[in-house]
Amino acid sequence: ELKVEQNPLFLSMQEGKNYTIYCNYSTTSDRLYWYRQDPGKSLESLFVLLSNGAVKQEGRLMASLDTKARLSTLHITAAVHDLSATYFCAVGLIFPTSGTYKYIFGTGTRLKVLA
Amino acid sequence: DVKVTQSSRYLVKRTGEKVFLECVQDMDHENMFWYRQDPGLGLRLIYFSYDVKMKEKGDIPEGYSVSREKKERFSLILESASTNQTSMYLCASSRVYNSPLHFGNGTRLTVT
Numbered sequence: 359e360l361k362v363e364q365n366p367l368f369l370s371m372q373e374g375k376n377y378t379i380y381c382n383y384s385t386t387s388d389r390l391y392w393y394r395q396d397p398g399k400s401l402e403s404l405f406v407l408l409s410n411g412a413v414k415q416e417g418r419l420m421a422s423l424d425t426k427a428r429l430s431t432l433h434i435t436a437a438v439h440d441l442s443a444t445y446f447c448a449v450g451l452i453f454p455t456s457g458t459y460k461y462i463f464g465t466g467t468r469l470k471v472l473a
Numbered sequence: 474d475v476k477v478t479q480s481s482r483y484l485v486k487r488t489g490e491k492v493f494l495e496c497v498q499d500m501d502h503e504n505m506f507w508y509r510q511d512p513g514l515g516l517r518l519i520y521f522s523y524d525v526k527m528k529e530k531g532d533i534p535e536g537y538s539v540s541r542e543k544k545e546r547f548s549l550i551l552e553s554a555s556t557n558q559t560s561m562y563l564c565a566s567s568r569v570y571n572s573p574l575h576f577g578n579g580t581r582l583t584v585t
Contacts, residue, residue, distance in 0.1 A: 362515075364515075367513070388571055389571060391573055391574075393574075399578070400563065400576040400577060400578045400579055401516075401563070401565075401574070401576045402576075403573035403574065403575070406572075406573055446515065446516065448516075448574075450571050452570075452571075456529070458521070458523060458529050458570075459504070459523075459570040459571055460518060460521065460531070461506070461518070461574060462518070462532075463508070463515045463516040463517075464515055465513060465514060465515040466515050
């Protein structure tokens with residue numbers, strides 16, 4: 359059974375600080391996704407990471423993927439209040455016998471950036 | 474921009490009622506998904522569909538069924554609502570089998 363674990367589950371940080379969210383998954387995957395969810399809102403796609411060593415950056419967020427370690431990280435640089443949200447990673451899994459594709463989500467990391 | 478629309482933002486139903494949650498997407502996406510979101514558990518896949526009239530069970534299908542009669546519409550049905558189905562329900566779609574998901578705004582269902 360595929361498991362996707364994120365840590366930490368909660369993160370409270372000061373503005374201007376750096377921090378990293380970790381996403382571990384238990385089996386080989388097609389690709390790795392990061393999403394953001396603002397309070398009371400739905401999920402919005404941030405990044406899709408396709409291969410080992412992939413790195414993507416948008417603003418103060420940078421995501422990377424190590425497929426050998428089955429680990430993705432979301433690094434936050436010089437956090438600002440607007441980054442307060444819940445961040446989810448998700449792993450894509452192909453089922454060869456049925457040809458179907460599932461997205462399995464982690465539990466989410468709730469980030470609060472304090473002014 | 475893709476729009477995924479869920480028919481209700483909030484619903485309150487009684488135990489034993491049959492409940493329909495509707496989801497419509499406007500971008501001709503092949504794949505549609507229903508998740509439930511609970512604190513500390515993340516998003517869990519209930520059912521998904523990769524074509525009209527096709528459906529696949531996700532990780533927690535018990536107590537739910539789905540219908541996809543048209544490509545743009547994917548309905549989640551709670552045959553006999555129970556209090557443990559109180560949750561936030563999220564519908565999503567994807568253009569092809571491994572493209573990022575586009576989510577609706579969610580339906581917060583309370584079963585009393």
